[in-house]
Amino acid sequence: MALHSFSKLGFSALGAGAAIVTAVATATTGVVSTFSSFIAASTPVPYPLMSQTNRLEKPNDSTLRGLNFDPNEQVSLFILLSPEATVAQYLPWVQVQTNAEGQFEQTLGQGFPDNMPPLFYVSAYGKRGYVAPIGPLRLFKAAPALTPTPAPDSALAAPTVVPTTVPFQPTLVPTVLLPTPTPKPVDRNPTDAFVADYFNNRDLNDAPVVARNESVINVTFGFINALGSKSGSTSARFFGTFTFDETESYEFVVQAKDGVRMWVDGVLVLNDWRTGPSRPLRVDVPLGRGTHTVQVEYFNVGNGAQLRVTWSARYSRWEARYYNSPDWTGAVVLKRDDGEADGRLRFDWADRSPAPGVNPDNFSAIWERRVMFDVTGDYTFTLDLDDGAKVYIDGVEVFNNVRAVGQHTFTRRVTRGQHSIQVLYAEYGGGAKLVFDWVLVPPAPVPVP
CATH class of the missing domain: 2.60.120.260 (Galactose-binding domain-like)
Incomplete structure (x- = not known):
């Protein structure tokens, strides 16, 4: 099943493995500036990182490169106006897929708003959470082309005219702030999808800090940590109505760290509400052909939140x-x-x-x-x-x-x-x-x- 959509997510600090951003200005072979991010040496497994290069020809020749992601991983890219941007200020840009080496390349400028400010940041979200924003990045305008003076049409030899090279000066455009994007409304009664409410506490109390629709349950909850969970605990509730094509016994498979419980048509069919390592849980539920409701509740304590839920018909023959x-x-x-x-x-x-x-x-x-x-x-x-x-x-x-x-x-x-x-x-x-x-x-x- 498809992974859940990435719209208006937050980002979390990466701790000891945080990406550190450096900027180096150059003036060779048409390269104006190179921005790179790297990972602290204390991280035993290379953490995802990004780098970007601007070229003089045109802004759309700039390329954003990603490294150290998982092979064939779906990665969402976001535009930020500030590294301290709030969740509401995240601008979804594009989704990319890494190659077999866990790398991707994406042309900067494609899909950008017309009033894009000259300075901005880019963040990425993948299986291991958010990559720290890279930037500030800049889109430059190209310098005008220089045309050498042609030699005069004369029998007398004329001195060779060497064109004068004018040092490149980027044209600075006044910053234009983008309007705050309007959050996509959440469908509270979706069909063949979940409405997901995320909480920054263990007990699903108070108003959710994030609410969105999910096509499947396959999340790591890293984005909630940026929203201020004082207890270090998070929780979530998922509810949706789904179409089941056959009258069969369906096997529900849950992979969860810490507590999870599940209802089908309002009947509690799975209850493992406790702290514990990530583990597989299975339950068979006989269902008739048609629509049925599925509700899942989950809590996590500390780091490493994980929840995945799938189901399929279990055939007796x-x-x-x-x-x-x-x-x-x-x-x-x-x-x-x-x-x-x-x-x-x-x-x-x-x-x-x-x-x-x-x-x-x-x-x-x-x-x-x-x-x-x-x-x-x-x-x-x-x-x-x-x-x-x-x-x-x-x-x-x-x-x-x-x-x-x-x-x-x-x-x-x-x-x-x-x-x-x-x-x-x-x-x-x-x-x-x-x-x-x-x-x-x-x-x-x-x-x-």
Whole structure:
């Protein structure tokens, strides 16, 4: 699921690992000034940092660079008019994604307001919280281009005219203060999203210091620390109405440091209201197809707040997805709990459709489940097909023949315990059939001396 949106967040001091900003002015190769931030050497893991370079050609050639973020991390960038800016004065600028090395580059000036002041600061927010603002940064105007005087058209040799280089002088523009942005109103009754209230105390008391909408619960709460929690504790309440597509048992998975409790349709289904290290918590809740309310309350003491909540349908047999294409592409037209009670797949549709809405020909399906193998040993897997299939065990392909009408067997060594099995089936035309079964190969008898 998507990470929560970053709008009007605060920022927290980074303590011993704070980014320290330096500015160095130069006048070589068109580079006017370079701003860099670095991390105190006491931090064992490099903390995210940013650097920026202005170029003479035009302000939009200036590049902001980020380092030491996580690979493929979503990072939100903010414009500040002062390093002491309050939450209400944060101007959301743009969201970027880091590369495989945890780095990003973003052109300064793109998306800036027309009345952007000449001096400003930039902060970033990622998985490890806020990076200390870098700046002050400046957008410069380019000096006018110099045109050398052409040589006169004369038979007499004329001295070479060398153009005089005028030292570059940046044009200073009077500071124009941007209007305070209007906070986006919070939807107190969102659909398929949460309304989140954050408190700078442990007991969800008083008015929330931050209220916003979240598409998912996956937060670290670092921004609350800047809002003045005298006790060093924070808390939050999330409430939303969500659409559940199937009548199934849903597994709710919670990862939390310190206390968490959860209600579904007003019924308390999880209560672990205590201090403690980050830990996974799971609970199964049977739900009918339609809309249901989910409420989560959380508190954290000290540093390292963490809360993540997800849910998915827990299938008693196989999770099946059907497609109206023979190659598992396009929209899923049917999703259901499928297969036999003993865990096997046995379908013989002949020339009929597997279900309303699914093509009788040129369709495909994927079945997935975790299977408990009681004994370590060699297992013979059997497929009876019309038309073809692929099979994966723990993500490893063990059978691949998408045009394999008839019966096929293969043997694989499987250790005792749970293993993930995935079966992909393709039907092109005519009859449609899939049987998938397995049996433990009996050990060879030990000869008696």
